[in-house]
Amino acid sequence: MSNTLLMGAVAYDPKVVTIWDGFQKWFGEHGLDFDYLLYSNYERQVEGHFQGHFHVAWNSPLAWLQAKAVGSELGRSVEAVAMRDTDCDLTSVVVVRAGSDIRTVEDLRGRTVGVGAGDSPQATLIPLAHIAELGLEPDEDFEVRRFDVLVGKHGDHVGGERHAAKALMAGEVDAACMIDGNHWLFGKEGTLPSGATRILTQTGQYDHCNFTVLDDAPQALVEEFVRLLHSMDFEDPNVRPLLQLEGLKQWEPGRTDKYGLLERAIDRFDTIQEFVGRLREARR
Amino acid sequence: MNHVDLQGLGLDEGGHLLVKRALAAIPVGDTLVVRGSSASLSVHLRAWCRAQGHEFEPSADGGVVRRGSAEVGRWRGAERAGAADCVEDEASPRWGLGARGCTVEAGGPEFDFPLRTRSEIWADDAARLYAQAVAAQWDPGSAIPWDAPFDLPDDVEDAVVQVMTYLIENETAALVIPARFASQVHPHYREVLQLLAVQAADEARHIEVFTRRALLKRARPGLSTTGGQASLKTLVEERDFAEATLLLSVLGEGSFLSLLRFLHEEAPDPVTREISRLAAQDEARHVAFGLSHLAEQVRSDPALLDRLEQAIRRRHDALAATSGLNEEVFDALVLLGAAGLEPLELRAGWQKVQALERDMHEGRRRRLARLGFADGRADELSSLHTRNFM
């Protein structure tokens, strides 16, 4: 197995198996022995990564920051080697009903804001931190309603955002948080009929998932993996279905300078401290 | 500078169509200025461009889009699914369910339609027969005089019910077989697919009217025998399209044409008379398609005749130990042919059924000869056909 590159990923949806089976086959046809392990949650995956269970992690942005934090506790360096083009420069929005009397973020005081899973960067952490930086503390200055029970998936499942959007239309919450693309998608599918909502505020830009390696990763295998990722061409009909399933047009080099918003959010909300501490203790 | 003004139209209410159209008019790599007054325009443009593979820079009233290459790339390597107005000798599994002549994106799933060569399934008059079949559809509710008053002696009503019971199981076989082959025909041969589908629909109607007649005066249908079902089972299990067409359509439905005409003439009541007439009309089309399809096959591959002959012999051997047409059906036909239960009347009925069987044989012989069997061979093969008629 020494020539196999092992990847860890989280099974947030059954299609994950289809996706990585497809990649495994394609990598195999191009001379890279690739296999994958699926975890039910990102915390277990980050822990497994540091225990040496696999070489490359397909990390959510929060898992990336968890890995980075654990790495610095343990004196290990982490690196992002590749990411999807569609994970670059995302924004989230806070929306209210079109007829709402909420005109500014300040008007959210005393009201209820619907968000996604507690550990969702795009639907919870980043927008709540954005509101906080504009002067209103969540759970103090306004009430937060969380709409996803799939904790550990870091909001990869769109369900929570959709529930928050539906709750907004049903009048159960006064505002809802979601990624920009979902505001458009919910408009298309009718969850948020066009013109029925107003964007109250938009966060700054941030990046999403990346492929993460630790300092002991097999360098040649990782280099080949990254080289092959970049060679995947949307015009190639053998590759296109894989890229479409995984939701991208092309793979980009890893970059780590656009996780600042999320970093500020988790500092503010103490999101990962306990997890990082637990791993540090376990290592003693 | 290329630009498009969406005015008040949002990207979540169709605005992306205008953006797409404007992008299609500029080269990949060029930029397009998008302006509009919808409040969410730049948020949605950002998300839409990301998903479409275009670069985006927001502005106060929209933004600047740099056209990416993905949309063009998507249709590279696409292939035409034949021509719209003629059929190919072979249909590609990659064409899948696509309309004949459409452009199929590369990299899609392959469909496993086992019947995908012209020589296996095509008949030039499939389109004409299909159009004819569609035009000749009749409504069982209004086409049959269900309320016409009649009262038959118990013996005669029983005989009708027994014949209907027999017809129903035969019609069911005649529905199941084309329906199964329809799912195996590559949709490139659309007319054949349509014809098989409308044939199955014909049989569905036959099942309906024969069932309604059986239950018109009685609480339940009559008897179903092992011989009859064994005969039909060999048909239902036939896997080869050409052989199934010969056994079911040319020989079986051909024999049924004679039977339905007999029932039309000898029917003791107006309902039986009318359903027999209408079913016979449909059966004539089924026989015609089977014949023309096989005749075309034989023309391009004369060796097919040997295979068809073997199929008839195989089925004959498989059924040699069974009794064939059940006694109850035979007796019922005699009774319907007879005007009453007097010995002379019964003799007349008996003779009519003898004539019916000769008529069936003659029809089969003629159709086999049309396929290219020599006279003597056609005669012999016709006599090997199942005694169950279908």
Ligand SMILES: [Fe+2]
């Ligand atoms: Fe029929």
Ligand SMILES: [Fe+2]
């Ligand atoms: Fe038929």
